[in-house]
Structures are given as structure tokens and as C-alpha cells.
Amino acid sequence: EMLTNEMPLLPESNSFGGWYKAHHDLKPLPIPSHLNIPPDLDRLIMQCLAKNPGDRPQSTAEIFEIIAPLEERYNKRSSNRQGSAISTQTPPDSAEKEDSRTESTLEDLCLQLTWPKKKPLQKIVFPRLLRTSKGVFVTLWVMLDQQDLFNRRYSTRYNQFLFSTTPHPMLLWITVLYNREHGPRWLPFYLDLKSSLGQNATRLLGESGSYRMLFYTLEDPGHKCQHVMEVHIDPEQCKRLLQWSKTSQGIPDAGQAGLSKKLLKQEFEKLKPKIQMKLEAVQTNYPQSQHSRNSHR
Structure with missing residues (x-):
């Protein structure tokens, strides 16, 4: 949600039953391609949202192991118009x-x-x-x-x-x-x-x-x-x-x-x-x- 400004799951109705069904049955919405999210980060997010606990990262150390190399290659940049995106860091040109x-x-x-x-x-x-x-x-x-x-x-x-x-x-x-x-x-x-x-x-x-x-x-x-x-x-x-x-x-x-x-x-x-x-x-x-x-x- 921090990356896309959208909930990963949207229920059919804003009720307990609707949210219960969404949490247990609905697949998370894919991250829009125009945000240019690195593939490794995309996969990590989807793993964290997995329905089966065994398919999720088992520790924060496992998450940091994936994020650390990304942090070296990409610069996080927030936008108050279209949400957050991660893009390559380049010096401003003319x-x-x-x-x-x-x-x-x-x-x-x-x-x-x-x-x-x-x-x-x-x-x-x-x-x-x-x-x-x-x-x-x-x-x-x-x-x-x-x-x-x-x-x-x-x-x-x-x-x-x-x-x-x-x-x-x-x-x-x-x-x-x-x-x-x-x-x-x-x-x-x-x-x-x-x-x-x-x-x-x-x-x-x-x-x-x-x-x-x-x-x-x-x-x-x-x-x-x-x-x-x-x-x-x-x-x-x-x-x-x-x-x-x-x-x-x-x-x-x-x-x-x-x-x-x-x-x-x-x-x-x-x-x-x-x-x-x-x-x-x-x-x-x-x-x-x-x-x-x-x-x-």
C-alpha cells in the first residue's frame, strides 16, 4: 500500500464477511508495471502477502537479506501525487x-x-x-x-x-x-x-x-x-x-x-x-x- 497507494486486497463489500473472504480467498492485486518496482522487491512483497504462512519470509533477517542489495542500487523517492516509487538514482541533468x-x-x-x-x-x-x-x-x-x-x-x-x-x-x-x-x-x-x-x-x-x-x-x-x-x-x-x-x-x-x-x-x-x-x-x-x-x- 505504501508503494502503490492502494490496498492490496479490495473486498466486494465493506463488511466483516467481505473482508474475511478477501483475506482468505482473494489474491493480492499485482503492482502496476508503470511504477517500475524492481522484480526482486515485487517478489518479496508478494511473498509477504502469501496466504500460506510457510510461503512468507520466516524472519526479518531474511527480508533484510533481499532489501540490502536493492538499497545500494536504487533510491527510494516518494511522490505525493502518484504514491511511492523506486527508481534509479541519477544526477539531475539539464x-x-x-x-x-x-x-x-x-x-x-x-x-x-x-x-x-x-x-x-x-x-x-x-x-x-x-x-x-x-x-x-x-x-x-x-x-x-x-x-x-x-x-x-x-x-x-x-x-x-x-x-x-x-x-x-x-x-x-x-x-x-x-x-x-x-x-x-x-x-x-x-x-x-x-x-x-x-x-x-x-x-x-x-x-x-x-x-x-x-x-x-x-x-x-x-x-x-x-x-x-x-x-x-x-x-x-x-x-x-x-x-x-x-x-x-x-x-x-x-x-x-x-x-x-x-x-x-x-x-x-x-x-x-x-x-x-x-x-x-x-x-x-x-x-x-x-x-x-x-x-x-
């Missing part, structure tokens, strides 16, 4: 320094942006493409109460995308901010994949693998950006987003976008309890990114 400056400049730029005059001053969510000298970035603009934003500055971040091809190509972009004290804040938005914004945003999300959330408060008279979060997208979801963007181009516009939204909303309501159960299992209020598998109608 490219890494450039990336650091780009990130800092982009966040500073976002903090200077004011709420669009044509948008109502109310609790809404909408995307915008931010064009900079470094490229085009997808941003998600959110307005909340000041207290609500304060409560959720340090939250687990989760995203998922639902796609419907019929009767109209439509994408439901789901973002959730969750902490134990205040529960989930659902921030969904529908992207029409027959529109220029929908096409470009979906493609850029798939290519970049992340987006920035810009937060505004109702109480701020200047309506300036108060906080910026970067949210990462699972690599498998990125592949699907690119596929959906391409697929939707060949689907004729049936003029029934409202019906597609209704169908996606129904699927979203069914998923909500499962998503919340997964977030409750994380057991932390520190900023993290959580991803789920894609759903496709």
Missing part, C-alpha cells in the same frame, strides 16, 4: 532542470488566472485548454466555498473516465477529492467528443497523462485562483482516452447528446458506492492520486 522550471512557471501562471467573466459565480466545474510557450495544458476549473476548499486542500485525488458511443459520443470525466473527515467531493464533467473542446481535451489528457485543477472560492471578491493541484491519469486510461478520441471522429452526430449524458449519469450513480469504498480503504488524508480501470459503454 532536461530535468528545465522540467522543474516549466512546472514552477505553469503553476505560477495558473495562480494568476481569474474566473472567466462569462461563467456564473457558483459551484461549477468546467475544463479549459491553457496555451503557454511550453505547450497546451488541460485545466479543470472548480469553484467552491472557501471552507470547503480549505477542507480539501489535502485529499486523496481520484479520477475515472466513462465513455458512451451511442447515441452520441460522450465522455464523463470524473474527479473526486476525498478525505475521511469530510467525505468525497464529486467533480464530474461531460465532454462532447463531437466538439472541438471535447476532442482536443480528450486527446491532450491521453497524451500528457495529467491535468491541473484550478480552485476558486465564492467569497473572494477578486475571483483569483486560490490553489492548484496536479492530478495524474493511469497509463491504461491514457491509452483508452486516445482510442476514444479517434473512435468518436468516425461516429456520425446523431444529435442526442442529452440521452448519452443521461446514460452515463446512470452508470456513474452505480459506480459511486464502489469508488467511495475504494477511497475509504486508502486510510489517509495526504495528497495522493488514485486511478481506476476504465469503463466503456
